[in-house]
Amino acid sequence: QKEVEQDPGPLSVPEGAIVSLNCTYSNSAFQYFMWYRQYSRKGPELLMYTYSSGNKEDGRFTAQVDKSSKYISLFIRDSQPSDSATYLCAMSDTGGFKTIFGAGTRLFVKA
């Protein structure tokens, strides 16, 4: 079993929809939780970064961490065609020397 599980999709939604992306994990030592966006042939770009449990909002993006359930989410409001990309969840333990990635979810937002 992988330490981080993420549904690879693809996920296709109409423009303006609310998108929910999720990851589950098994290692209770994870303390730092990240979401990256990756466009084709580009490096992953950090979108959201959360320490421990709770919510964090940045514009149209909201990240949630539920450590009791070992479950993290990324919500995208008012989705745009430019949001079409692969979204990778990632997490690391308190040492922070190694980040484990999920498989990535491919998102398509149709105009």
Add this chain to the structure above:
Amino acid sequence: AAGVIQSPRHLIKEKRETATLKCYPIPRHDTVYWYQQGPGQDPQFLISFYEKMQSDKGSIPDRFSAQQFSDYHSELNMSSLELGDSALYFCASSGKGRTGRDTEAFFGQGTRLTVV
């Protein structure tokens, strides 16, 4: 703002050859990570360095080696290349925040290695 710089962007090598990939972290970042991403796959952690010392090791083959230099740039050396080494190789860097370590990693654009 300065980002993580990787060179070269593209590299074509033949089997059994050697390749060297370079990574220049964001200024004042002291930690460098290397990842390998095969076609359609998530990035796989290879190795990381903190303050010029190896800090963690992942699924890096014995044919690969890496180091971090005094200016914090890092090089990934790959020998006896195999067809299966064809992938995108990403470098990321992170640095300390005001409260201690920041662990979010900022990635470079990657080096696309093709082994023929």
